[in-house]
Amino acid sequence: MSRHLVCLTFDFDTTSLFTASGLTSPSALSRGEFGALASRRILDLLHRYGLRATWFVPGHTIMSFPREFTAVVEAGHEIANHGFTHRSMAQLGRDEQEQELLDANALIRQHTGADPVGFRAPGWELAEQTVPLLIEHGFQYDSSMMASDHQPYFARVGDHVDPRGIRFGTPSPLVEVPVSWSLDDFPVFEFWPTDGGVIPGLRSTAEVEANWFDDFEYLRRSVPWGVLVLTLHPFVIGRGHRMLMLERLIVRLLNAGAVFTPIHEAVREWQGDQR
Structure with a gap:
């Protein structure tokens, strides 16, 4: 029987x-602060359609916006680890990475009563030590890499990079639930000056909606089982015209047969098929 999953994931970075x-600066911080306000809109939308999502939450957000974080928890959504300070794991040493994981876990456990089973690296940047650390500390899945589109896979450890080629390591027990920049709201919508130039963002919602729906349509036509992961940021997707787009997309996906689920349930379903 065909079954095609969609995971709405929210990186609650604020x-x-x-x-x-x-x-x-106050101006910069205000952009992130809007994400706290927008989280309420998103929770209302998900409630109206009876959908559960996965929220990747840094410890920094839990400390800064405890009321908004508590609302996400009370709404019954999956809470996953997104580090503590939102620093790139690729720029941290092993001990600093571990501390980011453990400090965020402690806060999530304090508010939910359980350790998270999932992780997403800030900026999707993992370091060589990150996957072994996730395994060591009991995580079941990561959602930061892009070696597939619709099928989870086991993350490798021990890859060796050489200018003449890569010697691939061995699969680990950690399930990788793949993501894509093309399914992320930040690059298409957010205006972001950088040292190397400007990410213009501010794309038409109609164009983005069409792209995202077509990715699901390709999934539906291509495989009997698969999962599409959308990565959304409340301070980005929470603007009015984008919220209208998100609702239209949800309705179209439901009408096309999509089954919405948090990532941890998609992982459990995939693992069952691997037995």
């Missing part, structure tokens, strides 16, 4: 994305 980038 101000942590800006502080980790060294942007601490």
